[in-house]
Amino acid sequence: MEILSVNSIVKRFGDFEAVSKVSFSVEQGTIFGLLGPNGAGKTTTIRMITNILKPDEGEIIMFGERVSASHQNRIGYLPEERGLYKKIKVIDQLIYFGMLKGMTRSEAQSEARKWLKKLDAGTWESKKIQELSKGMQQKVQFISTILHEPDVLILDEPFSGFDPINTEIIKKIVMDLKEEGKTIILSTHIMEQVEQLCDHICLIDTGKPVLSGLVREIKRAYGRDTIIMEWDGDDSFLNDFQNIKFINRSNNRAEFRITDGLKPMQILQKASLQNNIYKFELAEPSLNEIFIDVVTKQGVSNES
Amino acid sequence: MNPRTSTNKIKTIIAHEYITKVKTKGFIIATLIGPLLLLAVIFIPILVTMLGADSTERKIAIVDYTDKLGKQIESQDTSKYFISYQTEESLRKEVLNGKLDGYLVIPKDFLKKGVADVYTMGGGGIGFINKIESNVREVARKERLREAGVDLSVIKLVEEGVEINTQKITKEGTEKDYAEAYAVVGYVFGFIIYTLMLLYGSFVSRGVIEEKANRIIEVIASSARPFEIMMGKVIGIGCVGLTQVLFWVILSGVLLYIVAPMMGGVVGDAAKMQSQMMQQNPNMVMPSSFEIPAISPWIFVAFIFYFLSGYFLYATLFAAVGSAVDQESDAQQLQFPIMLPIIIPILLVGYVISNPESTVSIVLSLFPLFAPILMMVRVAATPVPLWQIIASVVLMLGSFYVAVWLAARIYRVGILMYGKKPNLRDLIKWVRQAG
Numbered sequence: 001m002e003i004l005s006v007n008s009i010v011k012r013f014g015d016f017e018a019v020s021k022v023s024f025s026v027e028q029g030t031i032f033g034l035l036g037p038n039g040a041g042k043t044t045t046i047r048m049i050t051n052i053l054k055p056d057e058g059e060i061i062m063f064g065e066r067v068s069a070s071h072q073n074r075i076g077y078l079p080e081e082r083g084l085y086k087k088i089k090v091i092d093q094l095i096y097f098g099m100l101k102g103m104t105r106s107e108a109q110s111e112a113r114k115w116l117k118k119l120d121a122g123t124w125e126s127k128k129i130q131e132l133s134k135g136m137q138q139k140v141q142f143i144s145t146i147l148h149e150p151d152v153l154i155l156d157e158p159f160s161g162f163d164p165i166n167t168e169i170i171k172k173i174v175m176d177l178k179e180e181g182k183t184i185i186l187s188t189h190i191m192e193q194v195e196q197l198c199d200h201i202c203l204i205d206t207g208k209p210v211l212s213g214l215v216r217e218i219k220r221a222y223g224r225d226t227i228i229m230e231w232d233g234d235d236s237f238l239n240d241f242q243n244i245k246f247i248n249r250s251n252n253r254a255e256f257r258i259t260d261g262l263k264p265m266q267i268l269q270k271a272s273l274q275n276n277i278y279k280f281e282l283a284e285p286s287l288n289e290i291f292i293d294v295v296t297k298q299g300v301s302n303e304s
Numbered sequence: 305m306n307p308r309t310s311t312n313k314i315k316t317i318i319a320h321e322y323i324t325k326v327k328t329k330g331f332i333i334a335t336l337i338g339p340l341l342l343l344a345v346i347f348i349p350i351l352v353t354m355l356g357a358d359s360t361e362r363k364i365a366i367v368d369y370t371d372k373l374g375k376q377i378e379s380q381d382t383s384k385y386f387i388s389y390q391t392e393e394s395l396r397k398e399v400l401n402g403k404l405d406g407y408l409v410i411p412k413d414f415l416k417k418g419v420a421d422v423y424t425m426g427g428g429g430i431g432f433i434n435k436i437e438s439n440v441r442e443v444a445r446k447e448r449l450r451e452a453g454v455d456l457s458v459i460k461l462v463e464e465g466v467e468i469n470t471q472k473i474t475k476e477g478t479e480k481d482y483a484e485a486y487a488v489v490g491y492v493f494g495f496i497i498y499t500l501m502l503l504y505g506s507f508v509s510r511g512v513i514e515e516k517a518n519r520i521i522e523v524i525a526s527s528a529r530p531f532e533i534m535m536g537k538v539i540g541i542g543c544v545g546l547t548q549v550l551f552w553v554i555l556s557g558v559l560l561y562i563v564a565p566m567m568g569g570v571v572g573d574a575a576k577m578q579s580q581m582m583q584q585n586p587n588m589v590m591p592s593s594f595e596i597p598a599i600s601p602w603i604f605v606a607f608i609f610y611f612l613s614g615y616f617l618y619a620t621l622f623a624a625v626g627s628a629v630d631q632e633s634d635a636q637q638l639q640f641p642i643m644l645p646i647i648i649p650i651l652l653v654g655y656v657i658s659n660p661e662s663t664v665s666i667v668l669s670l671f672p673l674f675a676p677i678l679m680m681v682r683v684a685a686t687p688v689p690l691w692q693i694i695a696s697v698v699l700m701l702g703s704f705y706v707a708v709w710l711a712a713r714i715y716r717v718g719i720l721m722y723g724k725k726p727n728l729r730d731l732i733k734w735v736r737q738a739g
Contacts, residue, residue, distance in 0.1 A: 050526040052720065069529050077526040083519030088324065099316045100527040144523065 009058035033198035076150035233275035321540025490684030512626030614676025627718030
């Protein structure tokens with residue numbers, strides 16, 4: 001079921017078109033990656049979905065209706081720039097944010113306690129935010145986003161500021177919420193996370209959508225043009241090829257893409273003349289590679 | 305979980321702003337200390353008068369070379385003056401030892417030249433020297449008249465003191481008019497409103513900036529409409545101000561109508577002492593301002609109205625300015641145009657108090673940006689015609705509406721603008737831009 005559909009929305013600030021004709025749709029119970037380089041228009045797009053801004057053109061349909069203030073209670077939004085009242089106690093803050101999302105005081109209080117306990121933060125309840133470490137503040141902020149059990153969660157760089165252990169905990173919660181049928185829109189620059197978590201993505205650049213679809217289909221479409229190989233000995237054989245674009249290269253391991261009709265077998269043959277080959281893998285490009293590829297190409301076409 | 309209906313978010317915001325602010329130490333202290341200051345303003349003049357009347361503390365020796373004026377001066381205030389036959393040198397020592405507060409030397413040619421000298425350790429206040437001067441002048445005048453052969457009964461007539469009692473005519477008859485006291489009341493109320501508007505206005509602006517600088521606003525804006533957020537804050541902080549003002553009004557009421565009559569004994573003593581002193585020294589004019597005039601409850605009603613309407617008018621503008629900047633230090637330049645119309649009336653208060661019925665005063669006090677202070681002053685100082693009060697109320701409500709309209713448009717754009725320090729022209733552009 002389609003829970004959100006963004007139809008050619010446009011947003012201008014003065015003469016600057018921050019978002020131009022962006023369209024995508026999100027299925028219920030999936031994780032949707034909204035990607036793009038800095039300044040691409042992601043935050044502006046998110047602000048229009050959360051009804052903070054109104055699009056100049058186009059429309060956003062959520063839960064089958066045009067987005068309006070009445071949908072705000074069903075959305076949880078974690079902005080990239082986190083913000084909490086420094087001098088207010090953790091529990092009071094969570095209760096306030098919960099009530100702003102339409103919860104009663106007692107509902108908000110019991111949900112806040114439940115989540116604080118779940119995230120090993122039960123003892124912070126009456127601490128002021130300014131007494132907490134950055135990571136602890138991030139947890140409180142995350143709780144404030146999911147406290148009211150929103151149907152749609154919009155998470156902008158949700159894992160920044162967390163150590164690897166807490167990152168895993170938060171990831172687990174996000175996956176659990178997905179299992180419960182919640183819909184999640186994830187915006188991040190960490191492509192490994194997108195590969196792990198997202199079903200669909202939409203990549204926008206300079207306000208325009210440049211790539212969208214299912215993650216596995218996008219990768220498949222790029223084809224297996226990435227080679228990962230490991231060997232023992234001399235690496236000079238790699239220097240004989242012009243049509244190689246390195247992603248990683250060290251003395252006995254390399255990850256690279258081949259272009260312009262270069263055959264993988266040619267490389268393997270050449271390499272095996274000099275070295276023992278331990279590994280030779282034809283892989284799909286990583287999302288990171290695709291991202292860089294698309295955005296740089298986009299930049300070139302924009303300039304011409 | 306159950307689908308939640310959109311409850312009244314503005315209520316949540318108001319409650320949040322109110323509770324957070326009312327719990328602060330600053331608020332509690334200011335609320336409690338306010339009435340103490342008022343108490344001080346009312347009772348310090350009484351205490352000063354009472355202390356001033358107690359002249360036994362100071363002893364002044366008189367060295368009289370005329371052999372007749374000294375006695376007359378002594379008789380003016382026997383508790384203070386005494387004739388001394390010691391040498392000036394030994395009196396000087398006594399003053400230095402602290403046994404004596406000072407000594408007065410009346411030279412032989414005093415009546416001709418009219419110059420006498422008082423020697424003290426310095427200090428003691430202008431009132432102290434003035435009193436001696438007026439005592440000496442009094443005696444000298446009497447003596448000069450007598451030497452000129454003026455009849456004693458004429459001298460007595462000349463000495464007769466004059467006092468003007470101002471009487472206010474009302475429908476119920478005449479009553480004592482406290483024009484001066486009411487002017488002071490007007491000034492005090494006007495000044496309190498001025499302080500509260502600036503104070504609570506800056507609370508609003510600071511609160512808006514805090515939410516923007518800490519990026520809280522983005523979370524809140526995804527939960528409620530900008531208009532609700534802004535008005536919730538303005539109303540919430542306004543309720544804090546109202547709580548404080550009501551507390552003050554009730555406490556002042558208690559002080560004025562319950563405690564003050566009980567203090568009547570003290571006030572009576574002061575009055576008695578005053579009349580005694582008038583007998584001793586008819587030329588001395590006592591300040592009458594320490595008498596407590598009955599303050600009409602309507603003045604308190606006007607006070608609350610002008611505080612609230614003034615606060616709301618300015619607080620919304622303060623919110624708009626706060627939304628436009630990224631940090632507090634950037635706000636000053638933009639706040640200046642809002643603070644100016646709050647400060648100007650304070651400069652005009654003196655004129656309005658002296659001429660509360662002049663056309664200029666009427667026009668100034670009707671002007672909505674000045675009304676919270678100047679109309680308040682006029683209402684306290686003079687009976688303001690009903691049509692002017694109605695006109696003022698209508699003007700206040702109308703301009704509040706305009707201010708909210710303007711502020712909401714600026715706020716909506718401002719809270720999401722970072723990085724650029726906007727000027728007034730940008731704000732005007734935002735107002736036009738917002739469809």
